[in-house]
Amino acid sequence: MIEAQNITKSFGDFQVLKKVNLFVKQGEVVVIIGPSGSGKSTFLRCLNYLEPIDDGSITVNGQTVGKRKLTSGQLVEVHKKNIYRLRSQIGMVFQQFNLFPHKTALENVMEGPITVSRISESEARERAEVLLDKVGLVDKAGTYPVHLSGGQKQRVAIARALAMQPRAMLFDEPTSALDPELVDGVLAVIKELALEGMTMVVVSHEMSFAREVADRVIFMDEGCIIEESTPQKIFSEPDHPRTTEFLSKIL
Amino acid sequence: MKFGPLDIGFQCNIFPVLLKGALMTLELTLLAIFFGTVIGLFIALAKISRVRILEFIGGIYTWVVRGIPLLVQLFLLYYGLAQVGIELSSFTAAVMGLSICGGAYIAEIFRAGIQSIDRGQKEAALSLGMSSGQAFRRVILPQAYRRLLPPMGNEFITLMKDSSLVSVISMTDLMRTGQLLNSSHFKPMEIYLPVAIIYLILTTIFIYLLGNIEKRLAIYDGD
Numbered sequence: 001m002i003e004a005q006n007i008t009k010s011f012g013d014f015q016v017l018k019k020v021n022l023f024v025k026q027g028e029v030v031v032i033i034g035p036s037g038s039g040k041s042t043f044l045r046c047l048n049y050l051e052p053i054d055d056g057s058i059t060v061n062g063q064t065v066g067k068r069k070l071t072s073g074q075l076v077e078v079h080k081k082n083i084y085r086l087r088s089q090i091g092m093v094f095q096q097f098n099l100f101p102h103k104t105a106l107e108n109v110m111e112g113p114i115t116v117s118r119i120s121e122s123e124a125r126e127r128a129e130v131l132l133d134k135v136g137l138v139d140k141a142g143t144y145p146v147h148l149s150g151g152q153k154q155r156v157a158i159a160r161a162l163a164m165q166p167r168a169m170l171f172d173e174p175t176s177a178l179d180p181e182l183v184d185g186v187l188a189v190i191k192e193l194a195l196e197g198m199t200m201v202v203v204s205h206e207m208s209f210a211r212e213v214a215d216r217v218i219f220m221d222e223g224c225i226i227e228e229s230t231p232q233k234i235f236s237e238p239d240h241p242r243t244t245e246f247l248s249k250i251l
Numbered sequence: 252m253k254f255g256p257l258d259i260g261f262q263c264n265i266f267p268v269l270l271k272g273a274l275m276t277l278e279l280t281l282l283a284i285f286f287g288t289v290i291g292l293f294i295a296l297a298k299i300s301r302v303r304i305l306e307f308i309g310g311i312y313t314w315v316v317r318g319i320p321l322l323v324q325l326f327l328l329y330y331g332l333a334q335v336g337i338e339l340s341s342f343t344a345a346v347m348g349l350s351i352c353g354g355a356y357i358a359e360i361f362r363a364g365i366q367s368i369d370r371g372q373k374e375a376a377l378s379l380g381m382s383s384g385q386a387f388r389r390v391i392l393p394q395a396y397r398r399l400l401p402p403m404g405n406e407f408i409t410l411m412k413d414s415s416l417v418s419v420i421s422m423t424d425l426m427r428t429g430q431l432l433n434s435s436h437f438k439p440m441e442i443y444l445p446v447a448i449i450y451l452i453l454t455t456i457f458i459y460l461l462g463n464i465e466k467r468l469a470i471y472d473g474d
């Protein structure tokens with residue numbers, strides 16, 4: 001469903017991603033772990049072209065995102081419209097929530113469908129109410145983000161992404177900006193999505209969460225995928241010493 | 252009728268004339284605010300476009316306009332252009348001069364406001380599938396408004412006061428009305444005191460209206 005091949009990306013002289021490969025099947029949940037600065041966020045952002053890649057190719061649902069390789073080997077930009085459409089099919093949830101502060105919880109969730117999918121306001125409202133209910137926040141529909149807790153904000157952000165009815169979801173450390181007591185509520189929502197068969201790539205260091213929902217855990221360091229396997233294996237007997245070292249620090 | 256040294260009767264007589272001048276000042280100011288805001292938005296967009304030629308044009312515009320006194324710009328527009336065959340009415344020249352000048356300052360206000368919005372906002376909008384334009388209109392601009400308003404208010408008031416400079420290109424605004432009255436009656440205190448008070452009233456109304464808008468936009472900030 002998501003196929004990322006040889007993703008290479010530099011900021012100036014600094015190579016953040018070095019030929020990263022990732023294939024995610026329909027319905028699969030992949031959790032990415034790794035030290036700070038290893039390129040996890042950048043990789044996730046490349047997947048929906050928030051960050052243009054230098055080399056490699058990304059295909060979602062058989063459609064190429066961002067850059068397309070011609071037979072001559074030259075990379076050309078895919079038409080913007082295609083990028084917009086593909087982004088609308090991949091939901092993204094950010095560490096800092098990034099809710100729209102000038103809109104209520106409900107309006108945040110309605111925004112994508114109204115502006116991008118151009119559905120009617122009443123239909124968008126209905127869809128948004130269902131989703132707010134799903135994340136347990138119907139009673140906060142009319143509340144502005146400034147009056148929501150971090151956990152509530154993140155759940156609204158998840159509902160906002162789901163409102164586009166995406167085929168896959170990307171989560172970038174969705175709980176690491178939250179107070180500890182608010183983490184579980186957000187993880188519960190993500191777990192439910194996993195049970196429903198949503199295809200997901202989640203950057204997270206919540207080990208018990210990864211154990212429970214991940215089909216595969218990927219350990220990234222210095223722009224490379226060092227190791228990938230089932231959560232059981234990677235957490236109990238990792239192959240690579242760098243994985244061991246990293247896990248010993250965070251567990 | 253005299254009040255101390257001031258001739259109140261005279262002041263009552265000139266009041267309707269001054270009011271007409273005040274209306275012209277208001278008209279000029281509102282037009283300059285409108286066109287200045289349009290110009291300012293485009294220049295600001297050019298400056299943040301990351302398109303080198305547009306950034307360059309935007310940079311030149313603010314550099315030139317902010318570096319030359321408005322008075323000199325007005326003389327160039329009205330007398331200078333007339334000499335080379337482009338005769339603008341003093342009204343057109345006045346509106347142009349004020350708009351061009353206001354536009355340069357408003358552009359800087361827009362730019363600062365837009366750039367003060369967290370990058371994550373644009374990314375969130377894009378990740379939903381919005382185009383850059385949609386993200387700008389639906390997400391960035393509405394938030395920027397709120398932060399723009401106080402400095403914009405200052406700029407609008409500055410424009411209102413600077414509009415008195417157009418009196419030098421024979422535009423009969425409030426200031427020039429006063430000057431004309433004075434040249435025939437020689438009663439500067441009786442004339443310029445009401446002129447000053449009318450300016451003060453106009454700027455006060457502006458401040459009041461802008462304050463109201465600010466309050467209405469403040470709801471989502473929780474303060």
Ligand SMILES: Nc1ncnc2c1ncn2[C@@H]1O[C@H](COP(=O)(O)OP(=O)(O)OP(=O)(O)O)[C@@H](O)[C@H]1O
Nearest residue numbers: 011012016034035036037038039040041042043173
């Ligand atoms: N826009 C940018 N310009 C320059 N350097 C950047 C940019 N974004 C990220 N980097 C650098 O790229 C590297 C990888 O960043 P990235 O955010 O992908 O790491 P990460 O694995 O998500 O780390 P963390 O766990 O701290 O979120 C870092 O060294 C970072 O400083």
Ligand SMILES: [Mg+2]
Nearest residue numbers: 040041042173
């Ligand atoms: Mg990160």
